[in-house]
Amino acid sequence: MQPKPAEEIACCEPSYGPQSSPYERSGYRLCLFVEDFVQTPVRPVPKVKTDLSSIDIFGTIKTRLNISRMNYKVAPGLYCVGNPNPKSPVLVTANYKLTFDVLRKQLSGLDVWILVLDTQGINVWCSAGKRIFSTEEVVRSVRHSCLDQVVAHRKLILPQLSATGVSAQQVKKGCGFEVVWGPVRANDIKPFLDNGMKAEPEMRQVTFSFRERVVLIPVELTQILKPLLWLIVIAFLLSGIGWDVFSIKAAWLRGLMLIAAAVTGIISGAVLAPAFLPWIPTRTFALKGGITGLITGAGIVWLLWEKLDGWGALGLIFCTLAISSYMAMNFTGSTPFTSMSGVEKEMRKAIPLQMIAGLMAVVVWVGSAFAR
Amino acid sequence: MKDFRYLSGVSTLKLDDASCVGCGMCEIVCPHRVMTVENHKAKVVDHDGCMECGACATNCPSNAIAVTPGVGCAAAIISTWLKGKEASSCSGVKCC
Numbered sequence: 502m503q504p505k506p507a508e509e510i511a512c513c514e515p516s517y518g519p520q521s522s523p524y525e526r527s528g529y530r531l532c533l534f535v536e537d538f539v540q541t542p543v544r545p546v547p548k549v550k551t552d553l554s555s556i557d558i559f560g561t562i563k564t565r566l567n568i569s570r571m572n573y574k575v576a577p578g579l580y581c582v583g584n585p586n587p588k589s590p591v592l593v594t595a596n597y598k599l600t601f602d603v604l605r606k607q608l609s610g611l612d613v614w615i616l617v618l619d620t621q622g623i624n625v626w627c628s629a630g631k632r633i634f635s636t637e638e639v640v641r642s643v644r645h646s647c648l649d650q651v652v653a654h655r656k657l658i659l660p661q662l663s664a665t666g667v668s669a670q671q672v673k674k675g676c677g678f679e680v681v682w683g684p685v686r687a688n689d690i691k692p693f694l695d696n697g698m699k700a701e702p703e704m705r706q707v708t709f710s711f712r713e714r715v716v717l718i719p720v721e722l723t724q725i726l727k728p729l730l731w732l733i734v735i736a737f738l739l740s741g742i743g744w745d746v747f748s749i750k751a752a753w754l755r756g757l758m759l760i761a762a763a764v765t766g767i768i769s770g771a772v773l774a775p776a777f778l779p780w781i782p783t784r785t786f787a788l789k790g791g792i793t794g795l796i797t798g799a800g801i802v803w804l805l806w807e808k809l810d811g812w813g814a815l816g817l818i819f820c821t822l823a824i825s826s827y828m829a830m831n832f833t834g835s836t837p838f839t840s841m842s843g844v845e846k847e848m849r850k851a852i853p854l855q856m857i858a859g860l861m862a863v864v865v866w867v868g869s870a871f872a873r
Numbered sequence: 874m875k876d877f878r879y880l881s882g883v884s885t886l887k888l889d890d891a892s893c894v895g896c897g898m899c900e901i902v903c904p905h906r907v908m909t910v911e912n913h914k915a916k917v918v919d920h921d922g923c924m925e926c927g928a929c930a931t932n933c934p935s936n937a938i939a940v941t942p943g944v945g946c947a948a949a950i951i952s953t954w955l956k957g958k959e960a961s962s963c964s965g966v967k968c969c
Contacts, residue, residue, distance in 0.1 A: 630926065630944055664902035664928035665942070682901050700901075707904040709877055779876040786947075834946025836877070838905065840925040841943030843880040845950055 532575070533557075534605070539581050543647040546581050551609035557602050564599055565716055567723035573598045574622035579646040583612035587653035590694060592683070593639065594660065595620040595628050607687040611694070614652065618642050626837070629666030636668050640675035649677070658683040658698065661705060707837040714775050717835045721771040725828065729767065736760045739863060743870035751870065758808065759866060762801050762817040763824055769797040770828025775835070786839075787851030790829020794822040816866030823858035826851065884923035885941040888915060892937040899929035899938060 524538050524545065525531060533556060538545035553561075564570045574596045581589075582605060591614040594604050601617065608615075618638050620628035628634035639657070643649070657678045659667060662685055669680035684693050684704035693700050736759040741752030770790040774781065781789040798821030802814040809817070830851055833839045886907070895913035900906075905922040908915050908929065915937070917923075927942025 626926075629928075630942075661902060662904060662928075664932055665926045666931070668931050669898070670932070670934055685904060702906065705901065705904070706906055784878060784880055830947045834944065834948050836945070838877045838922075838924050839879050839945030840884055840923060841945050841950070842883040842885055842925060842941070844945040844947055846880060846883055848947055848950060 534602075535580075539584065541651045543650050546579050546614075546651070549580050549582055549605050549615070551582055551605050551607075553602055553606055557598075561599060561602065565719055567720045570720070572622060575601045575617060577617045577619035577642065579648065579651065580615040580617060581613065582608040582615065583610070585612040585614050587651065589613055589652070590658055590698075591616055591648065591652060591656065592658050592690070593618065593642075593663070595623060595625045595634055595663075597622050597624045597628075600624050604687045604690075607690055611691065614648075616642055616646060616648065616657070625660045626662040626665065629663045632666050634663045635666045636671040636675065639667055639672050639680075643676040643678055655679055656681055660687075661685045661700070662707075709778075709837055711776065714778060717832075718772050718775055721775065721828070721832060721835065722767070725767055725771065729763070732763050733760055736763060739867055740870075742867050754808075755813075755866075755870070758805055758813075758817065759820060761805070762798065762820040765797050765801045766794055766821040766824025767828055769793040769821060770825035770830075771832065773797070774825070774829035775832050778832075778836075785830075785847045785851065786833050787826045787830040787847055787855065790826040791822055793829070794825025797825065798822055810869060810872065812865055812869035812872050816862055816869055819858050819862035819865060823855050823862055826858070827855050830855075878921065879924070879945075881921045884920055884925055885939075886917065886920060886923045886925065886929075887939045888917050889937045889939070890914060892935045894935045894937070896934055898932045898934065902928040902932050904928070 522531065532547070533554060534549050535547040536550050537548045539548050560573065564573045575598050577596045589612050592604065592608075593616045594600055596617045596619055604615065618634060619642070620634045620638070623631065623633060625634060639659070643657070649655075655678050657672070658681050659669075661682045664682060667680065669682070672678060672680050681698050682700070683698075684690060684700045685707055686704070689700065689704040693704065737752045737756035740755035740759050741747045741749060743751055745751075770793065773793045774786070774790045777793075778789065781792055783789055783792065795818065798818035801821060802809065802817055805817070806814070830848065833844045833847075888908070893915045895910055895915060897910045897915070899908045899915050900910050904926065905919065905924060907917060907919045907923045909918050910916070923940070924945055925940055925942055927940055930936075930938040930940045930942070
């Protein structure tokens with residue numbers, strides 16, 4: 502026998518990694534938010550932490566910035582918090598990780614089961630609106646998780662906002678479980694449970710606070726990035742047109758001004774209008790964006806005044822106005838109070854006006870180059 | 874949500890008094906407190922507060938409520954106008 506080379510001994514012997522957890526399975530990875538497993542007659546159920554780690558918070562920030570937002574989900578199925586027994590309540594939720602994190606964060610000190618549906622990574626209300634969080638999905642998940650063997654009672658607590666997609670009666674018919682409508686917000690779950698599963702009237706009503714509005718803004722902005730690139734190209738092309746047919750110098754100098762007006766319009770409609778929504782007069786979003794667009798448009802003209810003539814200033818204001826109005830109108834989908842009938846009515850009036858304002862921006866801006 | 878009022882007189886919500894059984898389910902599921910139950914009958918108390926989510930109609934045991942459900946989202950409506958209902962972005966998984 503030859504002695505082993507010294508290096509090989511040094512690398513293999515002194516330390517070992519920890520032994521594999523009995524819950525590890527080949528081809529799977531344990532989730533970091535799972536702290537343990539609870540034995541049930543069916544199978545071990547993952548017990549999740551109620552505090553968020555820095556990885557969870559980083560994930561939330563990424564999602565709020567629209568980075569792989571459409572694939573931020575947890576595996577559907579049964580989870581739990583604390584040490585639940587067959588009498589413990591069952592909370593049903595969506596498998597969007599943002600939703601799952603908001604829920605488990607509110608459950609510290611409780612012993613509950615969490616049934617996560619496969620809502621394709623969409624939040625409760627939107628997935629219910631798309632009928633992904635549906636009666637069928639609730640029934641399927643109850644059956645698939647063998648919930649009737651895990652709990653002795655026959656009650657499911659569903660988030661109130663899932664009522665758009667779920668019929669309580671049909672769930673009862675489909676799987677024998679009674680639906681109890683929980684509160685709208687996860688932070689009301691503890692008082693709801695303490696109160697014998699009764700929700701106070703304010704727990705049943707959606708809100709749209711300044712904070713709730715502002716967190717939505719980054720996604721609004723990311724959605725405009727691609728159109729903005731086109732806008733920039735068009736702005737340079739339009740701005741070069743003049744008595745010399747096309748001047749590169751004018752395209753650059755005047756183009757920058759037009760782009761500044763367009764970016765101002767985007768900020769006005771996608772940041773200012775949502776942030777100050779309830780304080781801007783008028784009900785239609787297109788008009789709200791129109792108002793902020795006029796104000797910010799006047800602001801940008803004031804800043805660039807020395808480089809502009811009257812026609813140029815008017816062109817820039819039309820540009821800011823049209824874009825701001827359109828962006829604000831698109832925020833309707835992010836709010837919890839606009840109806841489809843209302844938005845459709847608003848759009849039928851607003852879109853032609855926005856198109857006219859956009860056309861005026863082009864005509865007046867290009868025309869102003871000839872007015873010199 | 875009294876700070877947030879959208880357009881008046883547009884909601885498609887309709888309540889049929891005769892078939893209402895007064896179970897109160899609509900009052901529970903409505904996120905805008907549009908309905909209340911008085912004397913074993915549901916009553917629409919804030920018609921303009923309705924956002925047509927359809928939760929009440931989905932959960933009404935006697936089909937007393939009719940509403941055309943939909944999302945109040947300009948992007949989704951534009952997408953429906955351009956591509957038709959099936960192909961619109963909201964029935965896929967693109968924005969919300």
